């Protein structure tokens with residue numbers, strides 16, 4: 001039963017995390033950047049739906065359940081699991097997801113939130129700073145997106161390597 005709960009949580013929230021991130025990074029972000037100052041209204045509406053809280057929560061569930069599953073798969077012998085192509089693929093994919101999470105939380109999220117706060121303050125002369133923060137957030141977002149796609153690819157094929 002625990003295995004079913006763990007796998008459900010892992011695959012379900014992992015799919016949502018990657019899907020939301022890829023959508024946001026490769027489609028929504030560049031579109032908002034292209035629109036310019038008006039994009040701020042859209043970002044504010046998105047933020048009111050707590051996207052910056054929901055996504056890290058999905059990510060955390062995926063990471064914790066993934067590490068738990070990895071521990072159970074290893075059954076106390078981590079080096080033996082890592083010596084198999086399957087174990088290595090789960091580990092490398094997992095590491096990519098972990099790095100993506102750290103970049104997302106430590107660098108990307110603060111830049112996006114700061115840009116939002118500046119846009120809402122309506123203070124004059126903050127336009128270039130907002131654009132700079134958004135461009136930075138989008139660039140980091142692309143890196144996070146690529147890392148998550150790598151993790152997804154590893155997870156997808158690991159069992160058959």
Ligand code: HEM
Pocket residue numbers: 007010011014015017018062063065066067069070071073090091093094095097098148151152155156158159
């Ligand atoms: C982007 C984030 C992630 C996504 C989308 C994801 C997705 C998946 C999917 C779809 C599976 C099912 C594969 C199969 O049964 O053939 C899986 C299994 C697994 N994942 Fe992840 N995963 C992610 C992150 C992680 C992390 C951070 C770890 C930690 C090491 C991890 C460890 C595992 C393990 C060990 C399994 C096998 C579970 C079992 O024994 O049935 N995953 N993952």
